[in-house]
Amino acid sequence: MPNSNVSREPPAITRRAFAERLALAAAAPFVLGDLSPDLTPLPPLREAERGSEGVRSQAPQAEPSALAKALAEGIRLRYGDRLTADDLRTITRAIDGRLRGAERLYQTALSNADEPDFVYRVYRGE
């Protein structure tokens, strides 16, 4: 029997989680698909943390993490011949923002039985 219990986050969001949301917003163009930055599907922030677009635009541009730089270096090695230094800085910031935001993926507990929400179906032709 799959265990799909959702372990919710504590009611009071942590400072770190809030920072991650801001970082995610900074990376919006790269993680939001057809959502423009003002269409950001961020989880609702609590009142004290609100600022939405206003806060986002004021979010400091922190130095990207070493991991973000390393991942961006992989992009540079593969596609550097067509990317400018500005392009690579933008890509690095995007990767950094996504890495920070992605930590939230691991704050909701899953059990071993929680499978990805797709089902592989074996194929047999006529």
Next chain:
Amino acid sequence: MADELSFASVVELGRRLRTKKISATELAEHFLDRLERLGTTFGAVVTVTRGRALAEAAAADREIARGRWLGPLHGIPYGVKDLLAAAGYPTTWGAAPYDNQLFADDATVVARLKAAGAVLVAKLAMVELAGGMGYNQANASFTGPGRTPWNPDYWSGGSSSGPGAAVAAGLVPFAIGSETSGSIVTPAAYSGVTGLRPTYGLVSRHGAMALSWTMDKLGPMGRSAEDCALVLAAIAGKDVNDPSSVERGFRVPHPLAPSPRRGEGERGGEVRLRRKLRIGILKNADQGIQPEVAKNFRDALAVLKDVITVTENVELPDLPYGVVGGTIIAVEGASAFDDLVDSGGVAQLTAPEDRIGGYAALAIPARDYVRALRLRRPMGKALDAFLKQFDAVATPTRNTVASPVDKPFREAWPGVVTGGANIIGPANVVGVPSLSVPNGFGVQNLPTGLCFTARAFEEATLVQLGRLYQARTDWHKRQPAVTA
């Protein structure tokens, strides 16, 4: 006569066709002419499908003359977002690298509309690649920005920018848009039309450009909830070519009697509400947003007060919808356009940010993507349990009116929005439906939208809510001053 046709509903146009006050060919000619004259004014059109339209209209006329009536869409012109394949015409995905792309067969949605007798008159403009490369401005299509007919200096919304603009300008009676996260309801709000984003899987995606296989939805945009329901009924249902499509189709619900106090049950073809509809209002939904949007939202709820009961300050389960949705869209989009990014073809895209937007997604670990997919089921269950408490949750569709076409989105309304409640992202991640109806105007004569979101496969409830609202208001009947 002309304007009566341009802004007439599907229901009204169908009545004229059935009573032979107009032929399908005359109707097609009327809209073809408008598309050719006005399409570029609003950045709404990629290709006018004149040849196909006149052939389909002639076929409709022959059938109608024989007394063979295919249903409410028979002889009705329509347009599709240019990510749907239509045999014989380019399918550009709104992007220069694909401007000559041809497919041999119709998308399932196009084929189903053809089977219903509808007449394809145009492939409509869209944000390039449905926004999959992360655009941050209206000018992100090789046909230029979509412009809302209410004020062409402002965006018609995206990524279904053409369907929104074309319906609003009276260039087509209805259109098919697509939504991965916001791309039907946003242009519906910004263009002042009605948009219905169906439950994931209700409408086949076969023949549609893929941005996110697990989040893409196709749905109608039109003049009213009634019209959207008629279109949805024609396109919904299982398709062997789309494994994600579901068996259950959609039937247009019986009309509602005007008041729940007049009885229960069904009589004379009308369904009487057995009780008032339960509406949840998200906490902060009308706080810290553009004041006109907030006022229109509250006014809309007041209009419905005799048929709804409202629960204020409800909160979505606190789960990472944004990160999950963002990760899924980014990874699936990066894979769907792998060849374009890898070849450097993205450099031909219109918006500068789209030319490099695909690279960062290549660095997302598989672990994160699979984690996001694993979170989706418990997230869906939690949101379903939340939505189950209500018939629908109401929000302003967008927190502001449309952005100017010449500014990045983040500079459109600086400092105006400090709050609001977002349901577009969460609803799209789990795949539940929403309906956006026009509910007034804000600054710069720009329309605003009222959005209802419900449990999976509750499109009929959304349609009933839309009907109730549109029976009490005339926002959906307002016409922009469109001149050639």
